[in-house]
Amino acid sequence: MTTRADTPIWQFRTSKQHMLRWVGWFWLVALSVFCWTLMTEDTIWAFVADAPRQASDIGGRMLPPRWGYLNQLWQPLWDTLNIATLGTLIGVIIAIPVAFLAAGNTTPSRRFVRPVALLVIVTSRSINSLIWALLLVAIIGPGLLAGIVAIGLRSIGFVAKLLYEAIEEIDESQVEAVRSTGASEAQVIDYAIIPQILPAFWGISVFRWDINIRESTILGLVGAGGLGLQLQSSLSTLAWNQVTVIFLVILATVVVSEWVSAKVRRAVL
Amino acid sequence: MTSEVTSSRTWKRPPVLLKDPRWRWTILLGSSVYLILAISSVEVDWFRVYEGLERGWRFIQGFLTPDFSSRWRDIQAGLIESLTMTLTSTVAGVLVSVPIGIGAARNLAPAPVYMLCRGIITVSRSFQEIIIAILLVAMFGFGPFAGFLTLTFASIGFLSKLLAEDIEDCDSAQIEAIRATGAGWWQVVNYAVQPQVMPRLIGLSLYRLDINFRESSVIGIVGAGGVGATLNTAIDRYEYDSAGAVLIIIIAIVLVVEYSSSYIRRWVQ
Numbered sequence: 360m361t362t363r364a365d366t367p368i369w370q371f372r373t374s375k376q377h378m379l380r381w382v383g384w385f386w387l388v389a390l391s392v393f394c395w396t397l398m399t400e401d402t403i404w405a406f407v408a409d410a411p412r413q414a415s416d417i418g419g420r421m422l423p424p425r426w427g428y429l430n431q432l433w434q435p436l437w438d439t440l441n442i443a444t445l446g447t448l449i450g451v452i453i454a455i456p457v458a459f460l461a462a463g464n465t466t467p468s469r470r471f472v473r474p475v476a477l478l479v480i481v482t483s484r485s486i487n488s489l490i491w492a493l494l495l496v497a498i499i500g501p502g503l504l505a506g507i508v509a510i511g512l513r514s515i516g517f518v519a520k521l522l523y524e525a526i527e528e529i530d531e532s533q534v535e536a537v538r539s540t541g542a543s544e545a546q547v548i549d550y551a552i553i554p555q556i557l558p559a560f561w562g563i564s565v566f567r568w569d570i571n572i573r574e575s576t577i578l579g580l581v582g583a584g585g586l587g588l589q590l591q592s593s594l595s596t597l598a599w600n601q602v603t604v605i606f607l608v609i610l611a612t613v614v615v616s617e618w619v620s621a622k623v624r625r626a627v628l
Numbered sequence: 629m630t631s632e633v634t635s636s637r638t639w640k641r642p643p644v645l646l647k648d649p650r651w652r653w654t655i656l657l658g659s660s661v662y663l664i665l666a667i668s669s670v671e672v673d674w675f676r677v678y679e680g681l682e683r684g685w686r687f688i689q690g691f692l693t694p695d696f697s698s699r700w701r702d703i704q705a706g707l708i709e710s711l712t713m714t715l716t717s718t719v720a721g722v723l724v725s726v727p728i729g730i731g732a733a734r735n736l737a738p739a740p741v742y743m744l745c746r747g748i749i750t751v752s753r754s755f756q757e758i759i760i761a762i763l764l765v766a767m768f769g770f771g772p773f774a775g776f777l778t779l780t781f782a783s784i785g786f787l788s789k790l791l792a793e794d795i796e797d798c799d800s801a802q803i804e805a806i807r808a809t810g811a812g813w814w815q816v817v818n819y820a821v822q823p824q825v826m827p828r829l830i831g832l833s834l835y836r837l838d839i840n841f842r843e844s845s846v847i848g849i850v851g852a853g854g855v856g857a858t859l860n861t862a863i864d865r866y867e868y869d870s871a872g873a874v875l876i877i878i879i880a881i882v883l884v885v886e887y888s889s890s891y892i893r894r895w896v897q
Contacts, residue, residue, distance in 0.1 A: 387719070391715060391716055391719045394711070397708060398709065398713060398716060398776060402771055402772070402773045403769060403771075406768060410767045410768050413766065413767045413768075414767045417766055417767065437669065440666075441666040441669060445667070481883060485842065485879045487843075489849060490849075490875075493849065493860060493863055494687065494863065497683070497687075497864075497866070498680045498681075498683050498684040498687060499677045499680040499684070500676040500677065500679075500680055502673065503671070504670065504672045507670070550641075573756055577759065580758065580849065594762065606755075606759065610755070613754065
């Protein structure tokens with residue numbers, strides 16, 4: 360194969376693109392290396408080197424799971440389900456008005472009300488439910504209520520965000536049609552908007568419920584009740600064989616809730 | 629009933645989701661029974677809640693008048709840990725998940741590799757970050773290194789799954805065309821698959837960066853470094869103004885990361 364020197368050879372990218380890419384990659388690598396050195400400044404490498412031994416040690420302690428402990432887990436499991444379900448309920452109830460206030464086509468005032476509603480959504484979404492639980496346990500004391508309220512507060516942002524996007528995507532001609540019959544604002548929402556967003560609403564709620572089950576299993580770590588409370592006490596007594604049982608229960612709960620949520624969403628959407 | 633309705637010519641709203649009234653009543657009855665049971669099993673110490681309200685008010689005041697200065701060194705250390713952890717774990721997660729994602733794509737990988745990679749993805753996705761963090765802190769000791777490993781592990785499941793799905797959705801005509809030129813497997817991946825999935829991979833990595841920052845502010849609660857540990861300490865000391873400052877910083881960074889990542893994603897795609 361000989362090519363004449365003056366015939367252009369096909370290349371994947373132009374040389375300018377090539378340069379830009381190299382510069383981009385260079386900065387990314389440099390930044391990562393910089394972050395890595397900064398992060399591992401205080402790491403004690405002896406502990407890291409020791410990890411395989413620790414892992415086998417913990418694995419050895421975990422392995423015959425203490426199945427008898429399962430009997431003490433039914434009550435926390437019920438509590439966990441309640442935290443997730445009641446929390447979702449609270450979150451959804453508050454999220455509905457917030458979503459209507461945040462959606463561009465239903466908000467009473469684009470300039471004043473909409474930003475406030477969006478701020479509520481952002482605040483609720485950017486704080487993890489574990490942090491909400493941490494705050495609420497400090498404020499209203501440890502127990503199920505703190506967990507329920509934490510899950511509720513976290514769910515508001517998620518549900519309201521997806522719901523207001525659904526409201527903004529509705530078919531406006533139906534709204535027009537209902538309005539032209541002389542319907543009031545409330546009737547327009549009731550007859551033209553709600554039927555259109557109802558399937559999305561149920562889908563979002565069940566999806567959030569599924570996530571909430573996942574999150575409520577660990578809320579107990581900070582004292583908000585449920586399975587996490589047992590996890591915390593087993594961890595602090597180093598009862599690793601109980602920890603295994605709790606992990607398996609959490610895994611089973613998560614798998615079941617995911618299955619239920621997938622089923623319901625397929626039926627609804 | 630139908631004859632009366634049609635004779636008086638009043639319109640009745642059709643049921644939206646459950647067409648069968650028996651199903652509607654069963655679900656309504658079942659959920660009310662569950663609600664009564666659930667609510668009655670939640671024990672609330674209302675006196676403690678009442679006592680806590682004053683504390684809650686102090687927290688809101690602390691949130692409105694945040695104190696950035698008195699614990700600034702702790703906050704800064706926590707933030708640096710969180711941010712470096714976020715970046716390094718996302719980079720490491722992407723590096724590991726690209727081969728796993730390719731291996732989990734049915735159109736590129738042979739069956740045994742496919743099963744292995746899908747297995748890795750399932751394991752990584754079924755446990756949530758906090759639980760992984762607990763185990764890794766026990767193995768690798770306290771500090772951001774355990775957090776880095778946790779976030780990397782969680783990123784692998786997320787990114788490989790979505791990348792594999794994206795590769796499977798690739799336009800097979802382009803793969804065919806490259807293969808017809810006599811290209812080997814590597815060349816097919818490089819010239820046919822990579823250009824198709826690259827924009828989406830960049831988008832997913834940025835999305836994961838966003839998620840990793842949110843998670844990095846939480847896993848500190850179980851000892852895996854980051855700003856969560858600072859927050860936990862501030863709340864334990866009842867320093868609500870410092871806690872408010874940490875929360876405001878978290879919300880601000882989440883907002884910046886979210887908006888810039890969605891901006892870059894729109895620009896890339």
